[in-house]
Amino acid sequence: xxxxxxxxxxxxxxxxxxxxxxxxxxxxxxxxxxxxxxxxxxxxxxxxxxxxxxxxxxxxxxxxxxxxxxxxxxxxxxxxxxxxxxxxxxxxxxxxxxxxxxxxxxxxxxxxxxxxxxxxxxxxxxxxxxxxxxxxxxxxxxxxxxxxxxxxxxxxxxxxxxxxxxxxxxxxxxxxxxxxxxxxxxxxxxxxxxxxxxxxxxxxxxxxxxxxxxxxxxxxxxxxxxxxxxxxxxxxxxxxxxxxxxxxxxxxxxxxxxxxxxxxxxxxxxxxxxxxxxxxxxxxxxxxxxxxxxxxxxxxxxxxxxxxxxxxxxxxxxxxxxxxxxxxxxxxxxxxxxxxxxx
Ligand code: TXA
Ligand code: MG
Numbered sequence: 409x410x411x412x413x414x415x416x417x418x419x420x421x422x423x424x425x426x427x428x429x430x431x432x433x434x435x436x437x438x439x440x441x442x443x444x445x446x447x448x449x450x451x452x453x454x455x456x457x458x459x460x461x462x463x464x465x466x467x468x469x470x471x472x473x474x475x476x477x478x479x480x481x482x483x484x485x486x487x488x489x490x491x492x493x494x495x496x497x498x499x500x501x502x503x504x505x506x507x508x509x510x511x512x513x514x515x516x517x518x519x520x521x522x523x524x525x526x527x528x529x530x531x532x533x534x535x536x537x538x539x540x541x542x543x544x545x546x547x548x549x550x551x552x553x554x555x556x557x558x559x560x561x562x563x564x565x566x567x568x569x570x571x572x573x574x575x576x577x578x579x580x581x582x583x584x585x586x587x588x589x590x591x592x593x594x595x596x597x598x599x600x601x602x603x604x605x606x607x608x609x610x611x612x613x614x615x616x617x618x619x620x621x622x623x624x625x626x627x628x629x630x631x632x633x634x635x636x637x638x639x640x641x642x643x644x645x646x647x648x649x650x651x652x653x654x655x656x657x658x659x660x661x662x663x664x665x666x667x668x669x670x671x672x673x674x675x676x677x678x679x680x681x682x683x684x685x686x687x688x689x690x691x692x693x694x695x696x697x698x699x700x701x702x703x704x705x706x707x708x709x710x711x712x713x714x715x716x717x718x719x720x721x722x723x724x725x726x727x728x729x730x731x732x733x734x735x736x737x738x739x740x741x742x743x744x745x746x747x748x749x750x751x
Pocket of ligand 1: 477
């Protein structure tokens, strides 16, 4: 393969099957210090060698990500965790219950195991073993992988290879197309350096976590303000269109697009309507959320009205992403550059 990690180079796209071919190619690019977008069960991740300072720097450049926002390290297997981090009892219990899966655990890092830039100057590392056979196999071949969501910084996460290509085409070496991701929403991020504390609601519900380790020290509401997770900035997951949340069908304005939860009649045209889940199912809604926002954003409507979505289970994480997408931005239709500066 030629032209690895060259910003001018073409971005190759290949299918996840045959698996051995995808694995060999992805491994080669990672070993050469390049960037590969890989599917996970949550969203696509932009992977690089976690031990390589230059590969890590390429991730920040390709995404336009602020240097103060650290990266999640993805492991081939949970048993790797104690090599990279001091591994508290709560982490042990949670990993046993939920790994591989959509839970990220922030622990004190062991010095020298992860490139400094990936930690953004901090003394902790975020770890997760994804439920994604290809990514785990690449990590098993090439070592632990840093992998933020595979989108331009501050924009919507990508749940399809097409969405990755739209955001990062020409800026990364390879995209492995594994189809639409199964869960569609990023992992839940939990700080376990002290009493376990929610930093980012995500695809694993707080209720499921609390069933294993008891009540968390604070609710999701505090995670909005606490900013102990540097990625939790107000304007994030931003489509170009403005967002209006908790809008009933009868209050949608004629020039708006409508992101519908449940079976309500839409007052706007089919091109400007995206149905998250007619049955009102929250897992289906999570899976289709980013696709829905991207689709309606492309319709050209200045504003997307969004149905009320219940704040229970994974609904908490869905509402979190919508609130961030609706957060004030520098102008009603920021360019990617302006949105990045807002971070
Ligand atoms: O599902 C996911 O988590 C996806 C897939 C690809 O694994 N990844 C993902 O990465 O969403 P990213 O970089 O888009 O979001 C990671 C979040 C950010 O809010 C970041 O600030 C936080 O995790 N984070 C990473 N390392 C941290 C640390 N050491 N302490 C606190 N927060 C951390
Ligand atoms: Mg992200």
